[in-house]
Amino acid sequence: DAGITQSPRYKITETGRQVTLMCHQTWSHSYMFWYRQDLGHGLRLIYYSAAADITDKGEVPDGYVVSRSKTENFPLTLESATRSQTSVYFCASREQGSFWEQYFGPGTRLTVT
Amino acid sequence: AQKITQTQPGMFVQEKEAVTLDCTYDTSDQSYGLFWYKQPSSGEMIFLIYQGSYDEQNATEGRYSLNFQKARKSANLVISASQLGDSAMYFCAMRGGTSYGKLTFGQGTILTVHP
Numbered sequence: 512d513a514g515i516t517q518s519p520r521y522k523i524t525e526t527g528r529q530v531t532l533m534c535h536q537t538w539s540h541s542y543m544f545w546y547r548q549d550l551g552h553g554l555r556l557i558y559y560s561a562a563a564d565i566t567d568k569g570e571v572p573d574g575y576v577v578s579r580s581k582t583e584n585f586p587l588t589l590e591s592a593t594r595s596q597t598s599v600y601f602c603a604s605r606e607q608g609s610f611w612e613q614y615f616g617p618g619t620r621l622t623v624t
Numbered sequence: 625a626q627k628i629t630q631t632q633p634g635m636f637v638q639e640k641e642a643v644t645l646d647c648t649y650d651t652s653d654q655s656y657g658l659f660w661y662k663q664p665s666s667g668e669m670i671f672l673i674y675q676g677s678y679d680e681q682n683a684t685e686g687r688y689s690l691n692f693q694k695a696r697k698s699a700n701l702v703i704s705a706s707q708l709g710d711s712a713m714y715f716c717a718m719r720g721g722t723s724y725g726k727l728t729f730g731q732g733t734i735l736t737v738h739p
Contacts, residue, residue, distance in 0.1 A: 542724055
C-alpha cells in the first residue's frame with residue numbers, strides 16, 4: 512500500500528514486556544517522527560530521524576528506543592512497557608524541504624496492563 | 625522552546641454557522657510554521673491548513689482559513705458554513721525554523737456541530 516502504515520493497529524501487552532511498534536512509508540521521505548497522544552497533552556514528540564541511521568530524542572523519549580536502518584522503516588520499541596506508556600502512537604514522515612507537509616500514519620493504540 | 629496554547633477545550637456551533645478555534649503560540653524563532661489538523665472520531669490526523677511566518681496573506685483552504693496575527697502570536701482557525709462532518713478534535717501545531725519539521729501540538733479543541 513502506498514503511503515505510511517503502522518502495525519499493529521491495536522496492541523495489549525503486560526507491564527515489563529518489550530513491544531515494538533512498526534512504521535513504514537513508501538515515499539522515501541527523509542524525515543520520520545514518532546508522537547504519542549494522551550488526553551490533555553495533545554501529541555508529543557518521542558523520537559525523530561533525519562535519515563537512515565540518524566535519530567534524535569524528542570520531548571518524551573524515556574523508556575523508548577528507535578532505530579532506522581532503512582529509510583522507509585522507523586520502528587519504536589518499548590523496552591519494558593509501563594502503564595504510563597498506554598497511549599495512541601502516531602508515526603509521521605515528511606520530505607526534506609517540504610516544510611508544510613507532514614503525513615501521519617493511522618496510529619497504534621497501545622494498552623499496557 | 626516552542627509552546628502552543630489552545631484555551632477552548634470544547635466548542636459548539638450550529639450547522640451552517642462560522643466558528644473560530646483559538647490558538648496562541650510562543651517561539652523565539654524568526655522562521656516558523658503553523659498548522660491545523662483535524663482528528664475525527666476514527667482517529668486519523670488530517671492536515672487542514674498551513675501558514676508560514678513570512679507569509680503576508682492569511683492561508684485559506686476551502687472553508688478553512690487561518691487568521692494569522694503575528695504581533696499577537698495567534699493563529700486562529702476559522703471554519704465557515706459548519707457541517708455536521710466538522711465535528712472532531714482540532715489541533716493547532718507549530719514547526720520551528722531549525723527543528724527538522726518537528727511539530728509541537730496544542731492540547732486540542734473538541735468541536736461539536738449541532739443540526
